[in-house]
Amino acid sequence: MKPTATVFAALALVIAAQAWSADTPAAPICNSGAKTGWQSVTKLKQYLTKQSMAVSQVKVVGDCYAVYAVTHLGQPANAYYHPVTLKVVAPIPD
Numbered sequence: 001m002k003p004t005a006t007v008f009a010a011l012a013l014v015i016a017a018q019a020w021s022a023d024t025p026a027a028p029i030c031n032s033g034a035k036t037g038w039q040s041v042t043k044l045k046q047y048l049t050k051q052s053m054a055v056s057q058v059k060v061v062g063d064c065y066a067v068y069a070v071t072h073l074g075q076p077a078n079a080y081y082h083p084v085t086l087k088v089v090a091p092i093p094d
Helices: 002-023 041-050
Strands: 053-061 064-071 079-081 088-091
């Protein structure tokens, strides 16, 4: 009976991993080089504030910045930004 329990446990882990990965979109590749050449999160926030966005969170995802923000109209403006150029690379899927 132990092998059956082990098989079911392994199957449950595989199913859970697939469900988790399906909910987690892959980040784009920014090819941003070493972090020593990146612009700061503070500078990115200042840049977005000048564009009338309220930034709630910035995370490093892969070699990009993931920005969670809201426009002055209250619409979500979640996107990946290149850490060197501070340009939008791709939207973050909902």
